[in-house]
Amino acid sequence: MYAEIISVGTELLLGHTINSDAAYVARELSALGINLLYSCTVGDNPERLEAALQTALDRSDIVITTGGLGPTGDDLTKETIAKTAGKKLVLHQESLDRIVEYFKGRVMGESQKKQAMLPEGCTVFPNGCGTAPGCGFQTANGKTMIMLPGPPSELIPMLKNYAVPFLAKESGAVIVSRIVRVFGLGEGYVAEQITDLTEGTNPTAATYAKDGEMFVRVTARAKDEAAASALCEPVVDELQRRLGDFIYGIDVESLEELVVKELTRRGLHLACAESCTGGLLASRITDIPGSSAAFQMGAVTYANEIKTLLLDVPEETLRQYGAVSEQTARAMAEGIVRKSGSELGIGITGIAGPGGGTPEKPVGLVYLALCDGKQTWVRKMPGNNAKKGRRYLRWLAASNALDMVRRYLFDLGGLEEAAYTAKNI
Amino acid sequence: MYAEIISVGTELLLGHTINSDAAYVARELSALGINLLYSCTVGDNPERLEAALQTALDRSDIVITTGGLGPTGDDLTKETIAKTAGKKLVLHQESLDRIVEYFKGRVMGESQKKQAMLPEGCTVFPNGCGTAPGCGFQTANGKTMIMLPGPPSELIPMLKNYAVPFLAKESGAVIVSRIVRVFGLGEGYVAEQITDLTEGTNPTAATYAKDGEMFVRVTARAKDEAAASALCEPVVDELQRRLGDFIYGIDVESLEELVVKELTRRGLHLACAESCTGGLLASRITDIPGSSAAFQMGAVTYANEIKTLLLDVPEETLRQYGAVSEQTARAMAEGIVRKSGSELGIGITGIAGPGGGTPEKPVGLVYLALCDGKQTWVRKMPGNNAKKGRRYLRWLAASNALDMVRRYLFDLGGLEEAAYTAKNI
Numbered sequence: 001m002y003a004e005i006i007s008v009g010t011e012l013l014l015g016h017t018i019n020s021d022a023a024y025v026a027r028e029l030s031a032l033g034i035n036l037l038y039s040c041t042v043g044d045n046p047e048r049l050e051a052a053l054q055t056a057l058d059r060s061d062i063v064i065t066t067g068g069l070g071p072t073g074d075d076l077t078k079e080t081i082a083k084t085a086g087k088k089l090v091l092h093q094e095s096l097d098r099i100v101e102y103f104k105g106r107v108m109g110e111s112q113k114k115q116a117m118l119p120e121g122c123t124v125f126p127n128g129c130g131t132a133p134g135c136g137f138q139t140a141n142g143k144t145m146i147m148l149p150g151p152p153s154e155l156i157p158m159l160k161n162y163a164v165p166f167l168a169k170e171s172g173a174v175i176v177s178r179i180v181r182v183f184g185l186g187e188g189y190v191a192e193q194i195t196d197l198t199e200g201t202n203p204t205a206a207t208y209a210k211d212g213e214m215f216v217r218v219t220a221r222a223k224d225e226a227a228a229s230a231l232c233e234p235v236v237d238e239l240q241r242r243l244g245d246f247i248y249g250i251d252v253e254s255l256e257e258l259v260v261k262e263l264t265r266r267g268l269h270l271a272c273a274e275s276c277t278g279g280l281l282a283s284r285i286t287d288i289p290g291s292s293a294a295f296q297m298g299a300v301t302y303a304n305e306i307k308t309l310l311l312d313v314p315e316e317t318l319r320q321y322g323a324v325s326e327q328t329a330r331a332m333a334e335g336i337v338r339k340s341g342s343e344l345g346i347g348i349t350g351i352a353g354p355g356g357g358t359p360e361k362p363v364g365l366v367y368l369a370l371c372d373g374k375q376t377w378v379r380k381m382p383g384n385n386a387k388k389g390r391r392y393l394r395w396l397a398a399s400n401a402l403d404m405v406r407r408y409l410f411d412l413g414g415l416e417e418a419a420y421t422a423k424n425i
Numbered sequence: 426m427y428a429e430i431i432s433v434g435t436e437l438l439l440g441h442t443i444n445s446d447a448a449y450v451a452r453e454l455s456a457l458g459i460n461l462l463y464s465c466t467v468g469d470n471p472e473r474l475e476a477a478l479q480t481a482l483d484r485s486d487i488v489i490t491t492g493g494l495g496p497t498g499d500d501l502t503k504e505t506i507a508k509t510a511g512k513k514l515v516l517h518q519e520s521l522d523r524i525v526e527y528f529k530g531r532v533m534g535e536s537q538k539k540q541a542m543l544p545e546g547c548t549v550f551p552n553g554c555g556t557a558p559g560c561g562f563q564t565a566n567g568k569t570m571i572m573l574p575g576p577p578s579e580l581i582p583m584l585k586n587y588a589v590p591f592l593a594k595e596s597g598a599v600i601v602s603r604i605v606r607v608f609g610l611g612e613g614y615v616a617e618q619i620t621d622l623t624e625g626t627n628p629t630a631a632t633y634a635k636d637g638e639m640f641v642r643v644t645a646r647a648k649d650e651a652a653a654s655a656l657c658e659p660v661v662d663e664l665q666r667r668l669g670d671f672i673y674g675i676d677v678e679s680l681e682e683l684v685v686k687e688l689t690r691r692g693l694h695l696a697c698a699e700s701c702t703g704g705l706l707a708s709r710i711t712d713i714p715g716s717s718a719a720f721q722m723g724a725v726t727y728a729n730e731i732k733t734l735l736l737d738v739p740e741e742t743l744r745q746y747g748a749v750s751e752q753t754a755r756a757m758a759e760g761i762v763r764k765s766g767s768e769l770g771i772g773i774t775g776i777a778g779p780g781g782g783t784p785e786k787p788v789g790l791v792y793l794a795l796c797d798g799k800q801t802w803v804r805k806m807p808g809n810n811a812k813k814g815r816r817y818l819r820w821l822a823a824s825n826a827l828d829m830v831r832r833y834l835f836d837l838g839g840l841e842e843a844a845y846t847a848k849n850i
Contacts, residue, residue, distance in 0.1 A: 011633065013461045014602075015451030016642065019444055022466070026440030036438045037473060040465035041447070048462060072616040072632060073623065105809040109613040129814065151634070153817075206441065278711025279704030282725040286703025289779055289815060291727075297735070298725030300707040306722040306765065310735075340731065354714055390714060 001034045001171060004060040006052050008068035008077045009150055010043035021066040021155050025148070028164050031204065031219040032175055034062065044074040053084045057143050062167070067150030069132035071111040077147060078117070085139045087119035095124060095133045102131055119145075125162035130154040136166045144170060173221045176228035180216040180239050183255060183403050184246045187214040193242055203231045205239075212396040213255075245412045248403070255402035256284045262409045263294035263344075270405060271297045271340035273311050273332040275323065276350040276366060278302065281398040297340040301332070311335030311347075322361070324349050326378045329367035337371045344408070345371045346401045350381065352390045362386060366397045370404045370415060377415040379404055426595065428459045429485040431477050433493035433502045434575055435468035446491040446580050450573070453589050458598025458646045459487065469499040478509045482568050487592070492575030494557035496536040502572060503542070510564045512544035520549060520558045527556050544570075550587035555579040561591045569595060598646050601653035605641040605664050608680060608828050609671045612639040618667055628656045630664075637821040638680075670837045673828070680827035681709045687834045688719035688769075695830060696722045696765035698736050698757040700748065701775040701791060703727065706823040722765040726757065736760030736772075747786070749774050751803045754792035762796045769833070770796045771826045775806065777815045787811060791822045795829045795840060802840040804829055 005025050011017045022039045029036045037060065042048045049068075056063045068077030082089050096116035100108065115132045118124060125134035127149060136146040146163055148155050168175050182190060187209035191198065194216070197205045203220035216239055220231035240247055249258050263270055272281050282298030285291050299310050304323055307313040313331040321327040332347025350366025357363035362383030369378045379400060385393055404415050430450050436442045447464045454461045462485065467473045474493075481488045493502030507514050521541035525533065540557045543549060550559035552574060561571040571588055573580050607615060612634035616623065619641070622630045628645035641664055645656035665672055674683050688695055697706050707723030710716050724735050729748055732738040738756040746752040757772025775791025782788035787808030794803045804825060810818055829840050 010631065011642075012448070013451055013464060014455045014644070015448040015453075016633075018448040023437070023440040023443040026438055028440075030439045038465060038467060038477075039438060040463060042463060052463075070634075071613045073620065074631065102812065105807065107614060109617050111617060112613055128812070129817075206439070208441070274704075277708070278716075278720075279699075279707030279723050279725065280711075282704030283702070283708045283819075286705075286725070286727065287816060287819070291703075295703075296728035297731040298704050298723075298727075299735075300704065300711070300723030300725070302711065302717050302723075303721035309764075310722070310724075339734075391712060394708075394712070 001062060002060045003029050003034045003036050003062040003064065004056040005036065005039040006049070006056055006063065006065045007039070007041040008044065008049060008065055009041070010045075010074070012041045012067075013043045020152055021148070021150060024152065024156055024159060025064055025066065028159055029167075030206075031177055031217070032164065032167055032171060033173075033202070033221050034167065034171070044068060044076060046076050046080045049077065049080045050084050053081060057084070057139065060143070062144040062146070064146040064148065064163075066148045066155060069115065069134065069147060069149045071109065071115055071131070073111075078119070081145060081147060082119050085119070085137075085145055087121075087137070089117040090120045092116050092118045092124055092133070095126070098126065098133070099131045123166055125158050125166070127154055128157055128161075134158050134163065136163065174223065174225050174228050175219060175221055176225055176232055177217055177219040178232045178236050179251055180218065180236060180243075180247055181249045181252060182214050182216070182243055182246050183248050183399060185214065185243065190214055190216070190243065194239065197235055197238060200235070203235050205235055212392065212399055245407075245410075245414070248406055254284075255399055255406060257288050259402050259405050259409070260285060260288040260291045260294050262406075264290065266409070268344060268409075269294055269296055269340070269342035270344045270346065271295070271299075271336045271342035272346040272348070272401070273299045273301055273336040274348045275301055275307070275332070276352045277348050277394050277398050277401075280394050281346065281348065281401050284398055284402070296342055297336070299336060299339070307332065311339060324351055324361050324365060324367065326367050326369075326380070329369035329378055330371075330376050333369035333371035333376055337373055343373060344405065346405070347371070348397055348401055350393075350397055351383065352393050352397075353386055354390060357383070357386065364388070364393050366393070366400070368397065368401050368404060370401075370408060372408065377404065377408075379416050426459045426487060427485045428454050428461050428487035428489065429481040430461065430464040431474070431481060431488065431490045432464070432466040433469065433474060433490055434466070435470075435499070437466045437492075438468045445577055446573070446575060449577065449581055449584060450489055450491065453584055454592075455602075455644075456600050457589065457592055458600050459592065469493060469501060471501050471505045474502065474505045475509050478506060482509070482564065485568070487569040487571070487595075489571040489573065489588075491573045491580060494540065494559070494572060494574045496534065496540055496556070498536075503544075506570060506572060507544050510544070510562075510570055512547075512562070514542040515545045517541050517543045517549055517558070520551070523551065523558070524556045548591055550583050550591075552579055553582055553586075559583050559588065561588065597648060599648065599650050599653050600644060600646050601650060601657055602642055602644040603657045603661050604676050605643065605661060605668075605672055606674045606677060607639050607641070607668055607671050608673050608824060610639065610668065615639055615641070615668065619664065622660055622663060625660070628660050630660055637817065637824055670832070670839070673831055679709075680824055680831060682713050684827050684830050684834070685710060685713040685716045685719050687831075689715065691834070693769060693834075694719055694721055694765075694767035695769045695771065696720070696724075696761045696767040697771040697773070697826070698724045698726055698761040699773045700726055700732070700757070701777045702773050702819050702823050702826075705819050706771065706773065706826050709823055709827070721767055722761070724761060724764070732757065736764060749776055749786050749790060749792065751792050751794075751805070754794035754803055755796075755801050758794035758796035758801055762798055768798060769830065771830070772796070773822055773826055775818075775822060776808065777818050777822075778811055779815060782808065782811065789813075789818050791818070791825070793822065793826050793829060795826075795833055797833065802829065802833075804841050
């Protein structure tokens with residue numbers, strides 16, 4: 001089975017948007033064992049889109065388009081595909097109802113309605129995060145066409161929940177994927193450790209890097225789910241043997257999800273005092289539904305006087321060691337535990353840059369402290385990551401804080417092991 | 426002048442790598458006034474690459490390849506291009522010297538040498554960050570071929586320093602783009618208001634939606650920058666007439682950047698007390714470099730007792746009106762102003778979901794308060810956005826808070842106008 005992706009959007013050809021959709025779709029195709037031979041991008045131009053569609057339908061079995069399903073006049077993907085594939089566009093009442101419901105209590109433009117017009121007889125992919133539904137159908141000469149919306153927030157869930165099952169059904173196989181999430185080791189390093197595992201074809205194992213973490217995706221194809229899961233198992237076990245407690249979870253979403261779940265299960269509470277991360281840690285924790293059971297208070301103490309006012313960080317400590325120091329991080333963590341009455345407290349202070357660095361305290365230097373009311377542990381992120389940028393450094397600092405809580409909760413040790421936290425990332 | 430990009434690399438078709446190179450190249454082309462009509466990706470496969478090259482050379486004047494210039498066996502771009510364009514590969518001594526120098530003191534594999542083999546008579550683009558040089562040349566029938574390396578760290582500088590100057594000689598025009606950013610109106614709604622403007626060809630105007638905001642990009646092409654800017658101006662002016670103060674900035678990055686800049690310029694400070702946004706507002710503000718000048722303190726008061734402890738929200742208020750109420754938001758904003766000594770304070774309380782909603786207080790209901798020490802304004806986000814999900818609701822709440830600060834700072838009024846804040850978003 002050969003597939004081809006056609007990404008539609010003038011913004012892609014102007015370089016205003018990086019085409020991440022193609023990569024998301026490509027990953028799912030390779031997990032399905034479908035060969036992607038070409039991926040191409042055309043603008044919001046019906047003639048060129050039609051030409052690209054013709055070429056794709058001639059040389060591939062499956063053609064997947066991303067983008068161009070919106071309400072505006074230059075969103076022409078659906079009309080052009082219908083024309084090229086010789087399909088009529090008909091109103092899909094259920095989609096129209098969804099769109100009307102979506103705009104309930106708000107003004108809905110007439111143009112929104114055209115999003116409910118879909119190729120006759122197609123399988124509709126509902127859009128849970130936006131208005132434009134996607135769809136899949138067979139062309140007259142047995143090719144498979146799939147249309148997906150452009151915004152990643154709409155494409156990613158539709159891909160997983162509707163397009164992949166649609167394709168799997170066509171290939172008559174069931175796919176099972178396991179995600180093995182790793183914090184503290186880089187993709188390049190892990191890839192070297194598991195080369196033999198990544199050479200398999202069923203199950204496949206592939207490494208990915210994202211936001212200072214990496215993960216391994218193990219995917220197997222079989223006649224039913226049980227058989228596919230059984231194929232994945234030995235590889236997942238071997239990964240656990242080789243990567244040990246750098247693996248923070250299998251099929252979990254994120255460090256914050258893992259930490260919130262375990263805190264909740266144990267009836268523990270976490271509070272955090274943030275300087276350089278400026279609320280990012282609290283924001284990541286409270287992104288998890290139900291986090292209020294485990295999280296009561298966060299303090300963003302950007303100014304020194306606020307560190308003293310809110311967390312009783314001694315002015316003497318700030319004067320003697322500076323705001324970015326092990327001592328200040330420690331005092332912040334201990335202060336937030338006292339203040340919040342939570343069992344666990346995090347303190348984070350560092351230099352996120354781009355300014356504010358010195359030879360002694362370079363951009364990227366971050367001290368993280370975890371206090372459990374009896375003991376306080378401090379982890380140091382060396383400032384050797386400056387060129388990664390402010391956003392990345394703040395994210396990595398918050399991730400390190402979550403990793404310290406994880407290692408504390410699961411009694412893994414390594415809370416203070418600074419070396420590896422930046423190593424290979 | 427029509428251009429086409431061919432990205433070479435199996436890792437792109439497996440989705441292991443997101444193709445950012447194509448976007449970098451596309452931006453430079455559009456800045457040069459060169460029309461990019463197609464961008465396609467092929468694997469490390471000589472037959473398919475040759476086919477793609479043939480197609481590209483038939484329909485475009487300029488063909489730019491990225492990737493496949495490395496030393497390994499599957500790096501076949503150069504060989505394939507030379508074959509397709511009927512060019513001989515010859516040793517470029519200067520490039521070989523560079524490569525040898527690059528490996529000085531390290532083992533240099535024989536295979537590295539093949540990177541110094543380049544099409545006869547080409548213009549060589551030295552690689553300042555790696556080993557593989559790029560190049561540009563004219564084919565027998567007057568088409569322009571350009572080869573660039575895949576790693577962005579090598580491609581980006583080579584593009585700016587060598588490829589763009591090489592191309593500039595072949596193009597007369599310059600492109601200017603203006604970004605008009607809008608908060609409080611949806612893309613569909615705006616698109617209908619400006620249909621006539623989006624039908625132009627020079628300048629063009631296109632609408633985009635992102636994270637609960639929308640923006641209009643106005644792009645013009647002319648012989649020089651002044652002329653291109655002059656073409657954009659009337660359209661930008663007309664957009665301002667039609668969209669008024671829903672436009673929060675032109676060529677600014679984000680609401681938070683605008684707010685931080687204006688606070689800093691005026692020597693004012695903002696503090697925020699967050700419940701449902703859980704630190705997201707503070708995190709977005711402190712994402713802006715230099716925000717410490719305008720931001721001193723944030724409080725994430727998730728639990729009721731913390732609202733009282735930290736912000737002196739009267740227990741009576743919480744009991745009588747509930748944590749999610751206009752009164753509590755007001756008390757939070759006033760409390761954070763008192764506590765932080767900042768001139769401006771924000772209070773946010775709401776129901777981000779997915780759980781916790783009731784008929785009276787549905788998921789998505791958020792109260793936002795802004796206090797300047799003398800007066801307090803409250804904006805209400807009605808709970809009709811539940812489907813958008815927790816992450817989106819939190820983001821939109823933080824954006825509304827920033828919009829209130831913007832309207833306060835620029836004296837625009839509408840601080841409390843709840844209706845439109847969710848309308849059409």
